Amino acid sequence: MKTFEELCQENYSRIYKYIFSMTGSKESTEDLIQEVFIAAYEKGEAFLRHEKPAAFLYKTARNMTVTYLKNLKRQRISAMEYLSENIPQDDTDLCETLLMELDRKIDETAYTGQVIGNLNTNQHNLYRQRYVEGKSIKEIASEEGVSETAMRMRLVRLRKEIQDIVKKLKLGEK
Template sequence: MDNSNLADKELAGLLKGGDRYAFRAIFNLYEKRLYAFVFSITKSHYSTEELLQEIFIKLWRQRKKIDTSKSFNAFIYTIARNLTYNHLRKIANQENLKQELWKNISCINDVEDQLIFSEYEDILEDILANLPQKKRSVFILSRQEGKSNQEIADLLGISQKTVKNHLWQTLKLIKTQLQPHLGLLFPAFFYFFI
């Protein structure tokens, strides 16, 4: 048995008895090696620092379980390995949970958005249905078919100024009638409609 194993055995025996100086000596002896070991797995300085603290806390709490007839080195590295793998499993589970949550939230938001959008389309259709034919035609040609004021004027046989007036009056009416419903309406939907 070499001197380092003998020193580890003696320190382990003292630690098992609750000797704080032995704990400090073990900390000084293993801190850098355990840091390198844990970092090689986590690739994160922050996680490694956190895990290093947990390793030494667990070592102190489990000191009475130390078997001085066996390798102390194996004992402390087993603690380090188990805590590190548990940490990685926890992160993986949290990441999966987070992804599942975001997927569900985006699905809910998509459904909510579609419902709100559908409701406002219905409201807009009701408003348009009650407009005079000329105003309704101007609005549909402009906002839903994307025609220019000149094209609308040519199609309906009216002046561009009349097209502008019809659009202005229709938009004002739509805004007024949609106002009570705007609490549910997202601004993007509002601009889509008008």
């Protein structure tokens, strides 16, 4: 059985990349990864004896990051409501300008957690292998037992699915 420290060292880099792929922010990623490992530490022996500790860390990281992104979106909505309620009505141009500026500052990566949440298990695994773990198409194809051409096609379909989800999320906010 591995020690907590060994499990942390083995998984830190991959979990960091995974969280960063969803947040796009170094600071947020560092905060979240710390929370993930604290949660694992608090589980104690249950974590150390877990059949797949890396899977536990990925799932914890995903859940914490999705919660973080939801809260970030709520804060954004609260800020927009505050601006729309506290700026005089005769200053509608100023209000529009401030709201547009707030929208402009929103990073596209805020959608990542929601997008990943909308992918099925196979799509999510493919996304993780290619974009988080950085595996080559050849490696993934070999692991899945399909040709490189078939894997390229799956990745094309995955990117298309992600684009469609992002479009729906953007339209849902308007």
